[in-house]
Amino acid sequence: MCNSTAVCSTGQSCFVQTTQTSPAIRYEMGCQNNQLCTSSNLHGGAGIIGRALNTRQVTACHECCLSDNCNERLCAHRKPTACIDSASVDCALLNSLLNVCTDVDHAKTICPKYCGLCSLVDGNWADWSTWSQCDVTCESGTQLRTRTCTNPAPNNGGLDCVGSANQTKVCVKELCPVHGGWSTWTSWGSCSVSCDAGLATRRRNCNNPKPDRFGDHCFGDSFEARICMQRPCAGKDGGWSEWSSWGVCEEGQLGRNRSCNNPEPSVSGKQCAGTDMQTKPCSLQKCYSRGDMVYFIAHSYEMSQAHYLICPTVVDNVGNGYHSNNGSFVAPVSGQYSFSAQICTSDTKTLDVQIRDGIGHAKGFKTPLTLKDDVTPKFMKARSVPFSMKSKIEKELNNLEREGKFTKVNTSEWATPIVSVFKSTGDVMIKGYFKVTVNQALKVDKYPLPRVDDIFANLSQGQKFTKLDSRQAYLHFEVDDSKEVLTINTLYRYNRSLYGIASFPAIWQRTMDTIF
Structure with missing residues (x-):
């Protein structure tokens, strides 16, 4: 409540200025020079009375008058829809002198009825909507909220809302996993021999980028080899090795062989004369007991x-x-097996029957895992997987359990997260991410691995090559009682050695050297 009265001097007018200080409105009243009695004094806009055009959405006002106690009625205009002209002005006189009805933004405030603006409605913003979900699942993203010019909506020539209908803010999630990528191949290395045919190699590394935060590892080979031809070596004829011992009797024959490697012939040398295999007849007769049958x-x-x-x-x-x-x-003894089955089905059903080979088992070998002293078991929570992969993962887990690679357990102090990826066949490959659990606790087994250059040097003079593929090699070895550490967080436990455990390459190489 303002109770003071001021008398303005010559050249001054009474004024009222209001400013929005949400949720209240601040009033300023008094006398000022006549030159300041313009809306441009408040907002820099053009006009004769009332608010500037560029701030018509802002609750602010600057108006002047000259009669006694006149400023109590300033900045208190009704909406145009009230259809009542201001009693403080003569609308007809203002329109004849200043053509006020053409200035709709001001005429609607003081002379809506005279100027025919009673149906005009200026637009005003409705409340903001709630914030949307973040548009990413990891790293930094954006949230959005909106509002509409419907409170009320502009009508009959009224002004549209001023400002943006959208508002955004930054949202931050956990860091994204980093999937491994191959670097570019190195240049081809030098040939492994100085004459005749050899091998040259090149390499690449899984560091572009390195896998991190449960990202997938690189798939594929880290090195390649190609044949390189050097100058011909001095002519050297081949010579036979000693005959091997006679093999097992098969289909009534025994066999033995020898190799042309004593010495191996050079490119310009002569091959060994004669045959590399001999056979002789043998008897297959044997008296079988029930204990020999399966x-x-x-x-x-x-x-x-x-x-x-x-x-x-x-x-x-x-x-x-x-x-x-x-x-x-599961074959209890080595040998050749035959199977027969009779399956009956109706005409409207289709039955798909498959017989699959299992993984071999190296009998007499059990792989030990030795942990560091005072190690605390780690139980990692399961990672979320896409819904489309869940049924395939469950099927693969059942397959692995059926094949004896996995055993279902109810409890475990150790649990390793899994990484699941689609294979080219559409099936799912499941791997334990042991880098964050077991490998940190292991006393890693050490054994010298053969260098690639040494292997290639041994092969460089070869004429005939044989590839022995031990399918899923590590899985041929059973793990001893230390296999609790190989539990994954779906509560399945590996029974066999597997890729990804730091000690297994050395254990595998040592065992291969023992066998061969």
Whole structure:
């Protein structure tokens, strides 16, 4: 409440200035020079009375008058829809002198009825919507909220809302995983020999970038080799090695062989004369006892969760090779096996039958894992996986359990997160990310691995090559009682050695050197 009265001097006028200081409005009243009685004094806009055009959305006002106690009525205009002209002015006189009705933004405030602006509605913003979800799942993203010019909406020539209908802010999530990428190949190295044919190699590294924060490792080979031809060596004829011992009797014959490597012939030398293999007849007759036989007879059928056919009713199972709990057959002794089955189905059904080889088992070898002293077990939480992969992961886990690679457990002090990727066949490959658990706690086994250059040097004079592929090599070795540390966070435990454990390359190489 303002109770003071001021008398303005010559050249001055009464004024009122209001400013929005949300949620209240600040009033300033008094006398000022007549030259300041213009809306440009407040906002820099053009006009004769009231607010500037560029701030019509702002609750602010600067108006002047000259009659006694006149400023109590200033800056208190009704909306145009009230259709009441201001009693403090003569609208007809203002329009005849200053053409005020053409200045709609001011005329609607003081002379809406005279100027025919009673139906005019200026637009005003509605409340902001709630913030949207962050548009990324990791790193930095953006959130958005909006508002509409509907409180009220502009109508009958009214002004649109001023300002933006959208507002954004930054949202920050956890760091994204970094997937490994290959560097460019190095240049080809020098040839492994100085004459005749040899091998040259080149390499690349998984550091562009290095995998981090549970990102996928690089897939593929880190080195390549190609044949290189040097100048011909001095002519050297080949010579035979000693004959090997006679092999096992197969199909009525024994066999033995020798190699043309004593010495190996150079490019310009002569090959060995004669044959590299000899055979002689042998007898296959043998008296078999029941203990030498392996066979099973089973009937009926069930379908496992992994969609494998199971014959649960076992009539005979000599050698205990058939497992009716999961429908698998594991050969108890080496040899050639034959299988036959009779499967009946209706005309409207299709049955797809497959027989798959399992992974070999190196008998007499168990892989030990030695932990550092005073190691605390690590149990890592499971990572989220895309919904499209869940059924494939469950199927693959069932397959691995059926093949004996995994065992389902109820509890474990150790748990390693898994990394799941699609293979070219559409199936899923499951790998444990042991870098963050077991490998940090291991006393890593050491054994000298053969250098690639040494291997290539040994092969450089070869004429015939054989590739022996031990499929999924590490899985041939069973792990000893230390295998609890190989539990993954789906509570499956590896029974066999596997890629990704720091000690297994040395253990594998030592065992191969022992066998061969």
